């Protein structure tokens with residue numbers, strides 16, 4: 001993805017051209033109910049690899065902390081837009097504490113809402129919007145978090161679909177795929193989690209599946225597989241992987257037949273309904289009746305449903321958006 005235009009553009013090459021080793025602080029906002037993720041900050045770990053290769057000194061931090069490390073460059077990451085407050089807290093603290101340091105903010109919220117950040121912090125911060133290709137190809141610095149045993153990776157970016165409720169077309173407008181993911185699996189890890197938005201679109205999915213099969217590692221296509229792209233071949237290849245859970249999405253009634261057919265293919269291959277989890281969007285253009293019908297469909301098809309409440313892309317408290325077709329009471 002191309003970075004944001006304007007004076008807030010972050011340029012990794014410019015950072016890398018410094019003559020002396022940098023002291024780089026990588027900050028994940030304080031994990032809490034307001035900033036919840038079970039995963040480590042992948043982009044920060046890739047930045048760690050990038051800077052370590054340049055000979056820079058790197059420190060990874062969660063939340064606000066003073067540790068005697070005087071950085072000259074600070075990266076702060078962000079999650080989805082409703083989790084913006086802990087990001088602001090981190091920016092406030094670190095930009096005041098280290099007044100001479102560059103402060104670069106990235107991640108989903110920073111990419112989707114640069115103006116919201118700009119209004120509050122102006123020129124004190126730089127915003128890194130979207131994906132930086134040079135970083136994306138790097139193995140994250142898992143050695144900084146030795147207790148973590150799962151490799152998280154993207155074999156592709158973007159998606160060919162343009163679902164109006166989804167931020168992917170904005171964050172990753174172009175579909176791009178890599179041929180191999182072997183180099184993104186960290187030695188000693190026991191599992192691989194894919195964050196691809198639509199891996200089955202990749203022209204290299206067969207090769208990726210072969211690499212996974214050879215690795216013998218557990219696999220989770222965490223963002224779900226596109227039911228419209230399931231075929232006898234894909235489900236047979238899937239069956240050969242150690243994928244305890246297969247995730248699909250049934251976000252609108254428009255994909256009913258594809259989801260039904262995909263579930264049928266999976267079950268015919270011997271993947272039981274208990275292992276098929278289907279995300280089910282609500283609180284968007286649907287109505288409560290429509291949502292209940294989709295849930296009933298999933299029940300009748302014998303799979304596990306996973307309701308997903310639509311969240312607005314604009315910053316605001318989690319679960320504050322209420323679709324005109326729903327009421328607050330219906331959503332509670």
Ligand code: SF4
Nearest residue numbers: 159161163166168197
């Ligand atoms: S298929 Fe999934 S990733 Fe692609 S645009 Fe739709 S919701 Fe987003």
